[in-house]
Amino acid sequence: MTPEDFRRHGHALIDWIAEYLEGVEQHPVGSRVQPGDIRASLPEHPPASAEPWEDILADLDRVVMPGITHWQHPSFFAYFPGNTSYPAILGDLAASGLGVQGMSWVTSPACTEVETLMMDWMQELLGLPAAFRSTSASGGGVIQGSASEATLTSILAARWKATGGAVNHDGDTSRLVAYSTSQSHSSIEKGLRIAGIGTEHWRIVPHDADFAMRPDELARMVAEDRAGGLVPFWVCANRGTTSSLAFDPLPEIGAIARREGLWLHVDAAMSGIAALAPEHRWVNDGMELADSYCTNPHKWMGVNFDCDLFYVADRVALLGALSILPEYLRSAAAESGAAIDYRDWQIPLGRRFRALKLWFTIRSGGVAEAQAMIRRHCQLTQQLAEWVALDDRFEIVAPHPLNLLCVRLKAGDTATDAMIAAANDTGLALFTRTVLDGQVACRISVGGRTTEARHVAAGWELLQSVAT
Numbered sequence: 001m002t003p004e005d006f007r008r009h010g011h012a013l014i015d016w017i018a019e020y021l022e023g024v025e026q027h028p029v030g031s032r033v034q035p036g037d038i039r040a041s042l043p044e045h046p047p048a049s050a051e052p053w054e055d056i057l058a059d060l061d062r063v064v065m066p067g068i069t070h071w072q073h074p075s076f077f078a079y080f081p082g083n084t085s086y087p088a089i090l091g092d093l094a095a096s097g098l099g100v101q102g103m104s105w106v107t108s109p110a111c112t113e114v115e116t117l118m119m120d121w122m123q124e125l126l127g128l129p130a131a132f133r134s135t136s137a138s139g140g141g142v143i144q145g146s147a148s149e150a151t152l153t154s155i156l157a158a159r160w161k162a163t164g165g166a167v168n169h170d171g172d173t174s175r176l177v178a179y180s181t182s183q184s185h186s187s188i189e190k191g192l193r194i195a196g197i198g199t200e201h202w203r204i205v206p207h208d209a210d211f212a213m214r215p216d217e218l219a220r221m222v223a224e225d226r227a228g229g230l231v232p233f234w235v236c237a238n239r240g241t242t243s244s245l246a247f248d249p250l251p252e253i254g255a256i257a258r259r260e261g262l263w264l265h266v267d268a269a270m271s272g273i274a275a276l277a278p279e280h281r282w283v284n285d286g287m288e289l290a291d292s293y294c295t296n297p298h299k300w301m302g303v304n305f306d307c308d309l310f311y312v313a314d315r316v317a318l319l320g321a322l323s324i325l326p327e328y329l330r331s332a333a334a335e336s337g338a339a340i341d342y343r344d345w346q347i348p349l350g351r352r353f354r355a356l357k358l359w360f361t362i363r364s365g366g367v368a369e370a371q372a373m374i375r376r377h378c379q380l381t382q383q384l385a386e387w388v389a390l391d392d393r394f395e396i397v398a399p400h401p402l403n404l405l406c407v408r409l410k411a412g413d414t415a416t417d418a419m420i421a422a423a424n425d426t427g428l429a430l431f432t433r434t435v436l437d438g439q440v441a442c443r444i445s446v447g448g449r450t451t452e453a454r455h456v457a458a459g460w461e462l463l464q465s466v467a468t
């Protein structure tokens with residue numbers, strides 16, 4: 001491909017993306033293909049010679065499109081929001097064009113410095129503790145690829161701290177114990193496994209009727225483990241669980257963590273972004289007690305995957321756990337302490353210039369747009385809850401302070417599952433299920449960038465029409 005071809009094809013691809021996003025509503029929300037269908041529509045072997053670009057682009061429509069579940073569809077009520085926006089897409093494109101590896105400051109100073117500033121801007125925009133700012137005494141933030149990586153990174157920092165750094169030299173971690181509720185994300189258990197803590201030393205703290213952690217139970221379990229000769233070291237508090245958007249009480253959990261010397265990680269991957277709207281800042285209540293925190297602009301802020309914000313109040317443990325300095329990465333800037341090398345703040349070495357998509361989004365008016373979107377989603381969810389309350393076949397099974405409503409049919413699990421399947425089969429909307437206290441529930445996650453009242457109303461009418 002010549003530079004001239006690149007210009008021409010690039011413009012065509014931008015047109016293709018714009019047309020896709022403008023027309024996304026015409027597609028069935030969930031992909032209809034069966035496993036293997038997509039592969040079967042492609043040649044089994046790579047092409048022997050170059051193909052015309054037009055054929056390649058055409059296959060986006062012919063081959064790829066049938067296998068897409070349309071996360072950007074305004075009637076996508078499944079999983080969690082994963083919305084994109086135009087400036088963020090362009091930011092990602094610019095990052096691809098620059099093609100830099102930002103593992104160290106010296107490998108591309110702008111990649112590091114724009115990122116550090118974006119983390120500080122977001123600390124301000126979300127109203128997070130000042131201790132998370134890069135300009136604070138010991139805190140700072142970094143963009144991670146995902147909340148799962150942020151959680152693992154937090155566990156590794158806490159593990160380093162709990163062992164006084166001995167873990168870097170085959171120190172004993174076999175007595176370390178971690179805590180969260182059963183409602184916490186699967187990445188918590190996965191992170192504990194990867195970090196060598198293991199599922200056996202993951203304590204599931206009982207939750208209350210609202211699916212939030214019971215601090216009295218946490219305190220009891222910590223005491224029990226200590227009495228048993230174990231070392232409680234890490235607790236994960238959810239601010240917005242994936243299953244039902246439950247909020248663990250941070251002030252109480254934080255007080256226990258402080259008293260007991262546990263690292264407190266706050267997982268707000270899905271709901272932390274709500275704090276962009278000042279009236280939802282309550283999602284941060286108690287955050288000043290957190291040792292680490294993460295939230296995902298790639299869920300609810302129009303910044304396409306991957307963009308997770310990870311903050312620590314004390315970077316010493318993080319750098320202690322993850323800094324390794326081979327000869328070929330030494331630089332005067334890093335050794336003087338004047339520059340941040342983000343490779344020491346994450347699992348991989350290499351990193352893309354992800355801050356660009358955040359920077360573009362914030363500067364092109366995306367914060368006001370995200371605030372308006374968040375407010376609209378929350379209002380629509382409350383409106384939906386009122387409609388649901390009027391149909392006595394349904395019940396609401398969890399608190400719904402933001403943009404997720406969990407409902408079930410009083411007729412039971414089979415009926416609720418059948419309703420979800422029948423609604424999804426129409427292609428008009430997409431819902432996912434969860435199980436809350438042993439009962440199946442339909443999750444209605446209102447989070448599309450272009451989701452309006454009419455989509456929520458139609459989604460609700462669809463559920464009603466297939467409910468028994």
Ligand SMILES: *Cc1c(COP(=O)(O)O)cnc(C)c1O
Pocket residue numbers: 080145146147148149185187238240241242267268269270296308
């Ligand atoms: C979505 C989610 C995660 C995982 O996010 P990734 O960025 O995909 O790793 C973790 N925790 C919570 C509460 C989530 O909602």
